[in-house]
Amino acid sequence: MYVRYTYDIKNVVKPGNNTITVAFRSAVKEAERLANESPYFIPPNCTVPAQHGECHVQFIRKAQCSFSWNWGPSFPVQGIWHDIYIQSFDTTVIREYSALTKKAGDNTWSVDVEVHFDVRTGSTTGELETQLVGTPVSLRQVITLNSANSSVRYTLNIPKEMNIAMWWPNGYGNQSLYELTVKFTSDKSQESTAKTIKIGFRTVEIVQVPVSNNPKHGLTFFYKINDVPVFFKGTNWIPADSFLERVTYDKIRILLTSAAEVHINSMRVWGGGIYESDSFYELADELGIMIWSDFMFSVALYPTTKSFLDTVTIETRQQVRRIKHHPCIAVWAGNNENEAGITQGWFGVKDVDPYKADYIKLYINTIGSIVQQEDTTREYLSSSPSDGKLTKQSGGIAPNPTLEYFGDVHFYSNYVDLWDWRNVPIPRFASEYGSESWCNYETLQPVFAEEDLDYWSYIANWRNRDTAGNFVMMTEAMTHIQLPNSPYVKERFQDLIYVTQIHQAMTMRVETEHYRRHTNWLGADGRGLTMGAMFWQINDIWQAPTWASIDYDLKWKMIHYYARHFFDPNLISPYINGTNLNIYMVIDEIPNHLDRHPDTHTLEFRPLQEHRELKEIYPNVDSEKVMAMDNTVIMEMYTWNNLIPLKTWTIPYHLNKTSGLIFQENLDDLLSEAGCFDQKNCLFYFYLNSKSNPTSTSWLPLTYFTDIQDVINEAQITINQVTSQSATEFSLVLSTNNIAPFVWINAYNISGRFSDNGFLMKDPLLQLTFTSWQPVDLDTFKKSLTVKSLMNMYY
Numbered sequence: 001m002y003v004r005y006t007y008d009i010k011n012v013v014k015p016g017n018n019t020i021t022v023a024f025r026s027a028v029k030e031a032e033r034l035a036n037e038s039p040y041f042i043p044p045n046c047t048v049p050a051q052h053g054e055c056h057v058q059f060i061r062k063a064q065c066s067f068s069w070n071w072g073p074s075f076p077v078q079g080i081w082h083d084i085y086i087q088s089f090d091t092t093v094i095r096e097y098s099a100l101t102k103k104a105g106d107n108t109w110s111v112d113v114e115v116h117f118d119v120r121t122g123s124t125t126g127e128l129e130t131q132l133v134g135t136p137v138s139l140r141q142v143i144t145l146n147s148a149n150s151s152v153r154y155t156l157n158i159p160k161e162m163n164i165a166m167w168w169p170n171g172y173g174n175q176s177l178y179e180l181t182v183k184f185t186s187d188k189s190q191e192s193t194a195k196t197i198k199i200g201f202r203t204v205e206i207v208q209v210p211v212s213n214n215p216k217h218g219l220t221f222f223y224k225i226n227d228v229p230v231f232f233k234g235t236n237w238i239p240a241d242s243f244l245e246r247v248t249y250d251k252i253r254i255l256l257t258s259a260a261e262v263h264i265n266s267m268r269v270w271g272g273g274i275y276e277s278d279s280f281y282e283l284a285d286e287l288g289i290m291i292w293s294d295f296m297f298s299v300a301l302y303p304t305t306k307s308f309l310d311t312v313t314i315e316t317r318q319q320v321r322r323i324k325h326h327p328c329i330a331v332w333a334g335n336n337e338n339e340a341g342i343t344q345g346w347f348g349v350k351d352v353d354p355y356k357a358d359y360i361k362l363y364i365n366t367i368g369s370i371v372q373q374e375d376t377t378r379e380y381l382s383s384s385p386s387d388g389k390l391t392k393q394s395g396g397i398a399p400n401p402t403l404e405y406f407g408d409v410h411f412y413s414n415y416v417d418l419w420d421w422r423n424v425p426i427p428r429f430a431s432e433y434g435s436e437s438w439c440n441y442e443t444l445q446p447v448f449a450e451e452d453l454d455y456w457s458y459i460a461n462w463r464n465r466d467t468a469g470n471f472v473m474m475t476e477a478m479t480h481i482q483l484p485n486s487p488y489v490k491e492r493f494q495d496l497i498y499v500t501q502i503h504q505a506m507t508m509r510v511e512t513e514h515y516r517r518h519t520n521w522l523g524a525d526g527r528g529l530t531m532g533a534m535f536w537q538i539n540d541i542w543q544a545p546t547w548a549s550i551d552y553d554l555k556w557k558m559i560h561y562y563a564r565h566f567f568d569p570n571l572i573s574p575y576i577n578g579t580n581l582n583i584y585m586v587i588d589e590i591p592n593h594l595d596r597h598p599d600t601h602t603l604e605f606r607p608l609q610e611h612r613e614l615k616e617i618y619p620n621v622d623s624e625k626v627m628a629m630d631n632t633v634i635m636e637m638y639t640w641n642n643l644i645p646l647k648t649w650t651i652p653y654h655l656n657k658t659s660g661l662i663f664q665e666n667l668d669d670l671l672s673e674a675g676c677f678d679q680k681n682c683l684f685y686f687y688l689n690s691k692s693n694p695t696s697t698s699w700l701p702l703t704y705f706t707d708i709q710d711v712i713n714e715a716q717i718t719i720n721q722v723t724s725q726s727a728t729e730f731s732l733v734l735s736t737n738n739i740a741p742f743v744w745i746n747a748y749n750i751s752g753r754f755s756d757n758g759f760l761m762k763d764p765l766l767q768l769t770f771t772s773w774q775p776v777d778l779d780t781f782k783k784s785l786t787v788k789s790l791m792n793m794y795y
Helices: 027-037 249-261 278-286 306-323 336-344 356-375 389-393 441-447 459-464 469-478 487-517 556-567 667-674 778-784
Strands: 067-069 071-076 093-103 106-120 122-131 138-146 151-158 178-186 192-199 204-207 222-225 228-230 232-235 268-269 290-294 329-333 378-379 409-411 430-433 534-535 570-577 580-587 629-639 647-655 659-666 682-688 697-701 718-724 729-735 740-747 752-754 759-761 763-772 786-789
Touching: 027 570, 071 151, 093 178, 093 192, 093 786, 106 122, 106 138, 106 178, 122 151, 138 151, 204 329, 222 778, 228 441, 228 759, 232 290, 232 580, 249 278, 268 534, 278 290, 278 306, 306 356, 389 647, 430 487, 487 534, 487 556, 487 570, 487 740, 556 752, 570 667, 570 682, 570 697, 580 629, 580 647, 580 667, 629 667, 647 659, 659 667, 718 778, 718 786, 740 752, 740 778, 763 778, 778 786
Parallel strands: 232 268, 232 534, 268 290, 290 329, 329 378, 409 430, 430 534
Antiparallel strands: 067 071, 093 106, 106 151, 122 138, 122 178, 178 192, 204 222, 222 228, 570 580, 580 659, 629 647, 629 682, 682 697, 718 729, 729 763, 740 759, 740 786, 752 763
């Protein structure tokens, strides 16, 4: 599935009509045959029962999730899934073409170009012309090609005076791209072959240095883009459909644009799916979304027969050459969770041969070696999670690749309270973490019979591919929210869907803000300096309960609206710590007024400055140029049943780093000041710099909703003044007579997104906008609208 097949047919085709016949063997039976022929057992055998899947998928090079996963069905489809075409030429044709940009000096760049030709007979001489479009940079050279010498590699030097515009991640600057064309013209026939790619000029490195003099405290793990440390505000990507031919350019564009709109600057293409389409990487380039690119191996041990390694070799080389020119590609990773699996005995074996030797042979000696040959500009991590440099020093398998002191971690738990930040780890980098929820109700209606629209129906249970998934979601939600009690089955199902989405959104808010608060924090035990939070997952493969933030019909779930807030470039993050209210400010973006040149970039946006000598880590930065950010947080306390605040505090602060505690006060003292005599009756609301036009906002209930739902009055929320700005843009005004938590407005069966949703409404009036993905008339939009909040679920 992952390789390009090319056949010479000139000795087969005949004048007149010709027929191409492609014969397939069953993927399921072929996987079983290969497993049976293996000289030793290679686990896992089959998927867990809840996944209703097939077996032995690791023996064939096919999307691993097509045999089922805990968020997707088993549809092991087969066929030709990309275009099949006939190409004719007399001399040669360009088969692969790529380029890597490198910084050679102070704003001086070079481009390493490689062109691979298909030369079928004899040899040919001609001129190869390379042009960086829109610039004076070009190169003409005469080359001779034959079947034994069919590729050329060379370097274009970019003069300093060109003042190249650099490519930056989303939120850090412009995504400047340049077209690079090559054209070969044969001397004999004057036949030509040409290709064009878009490249970006940027550098990327992973910084792994000791955090203290204590070796047990481990190493940092963060990315520098153009010499600027960047917090990865990200997510994970799975295939966008079980049937890949249904994935259109527009679908990918909506998903990636939706990511960029909520400040996402990074995305992990997960190792159990596919190497994505050219359109995916092109859009990521344009939107500034950095890609953590897994190779397609996930949660299994794999064979290392000659035939298997031969096809993996072709796959790795072809895929790296196809996509490495994209500036969005930030890192290569050998697999998903297989290092952790082999060290922790997930498959019934633990760090023993032949499995350990197979692991090294596949991910280090084969894939790792090829990546190092093909791309010297990016780091190769042999697995995710891994201990980064420690894994490498251990020969490819670390004793414990899930440590908080090295590399990246994956974190899930169904057994702790995830609204409590104390139950969340403090890693260097969280590349996977998540919580499950149901997709939107109308997404299910086309695939559910009427009698199955019940949370506890057989089909609802069958659609959840996670073991006891529906029960787990309810158990977790009950910790924080009283369950709805509608006597009507379908209405109760809709309310339960809403509850699971609240639980997921709040869980991801707590966990993500926790990671962001620790950007500059280093504990006495060596934990901290967290520089990445990539939640699982952004997209759905079908209509079901999953970890996705956008459902199969491309409507945002509540978590995606919350991502706009927890990934805000100016994050107010309040939380209760013992008897105190703590407020952190977290700033991840480079302010527009600062010079982005690495030699003058100011230090408050670089981590670690409190823990190591500045010059040791940042030799090019003048520590005298440190500037601080002076702002004000406005804090209000409300009771749940009054739209007028009890008290307002103004909190000026001075921040000279990316994250810091700006306020700490005893909670009881604050309650007393405001005249709140029971904390369950009250909540906080926060604004940055201005109430009328805030840079960002936040809110904090002072206890779980299980304790306060009996004290919150039901709000009467109405939808008013619905107008159309265009065929896809609408505005509307909400009004309320009481504070309403988790206000959810829906445009039934209209795919798109509101400017905000799932929010706390504490003002009498609120204006929102809606963007639909396809044109819709105003009357249809008006009729589609409904709104509810938490207290509307109870009879």
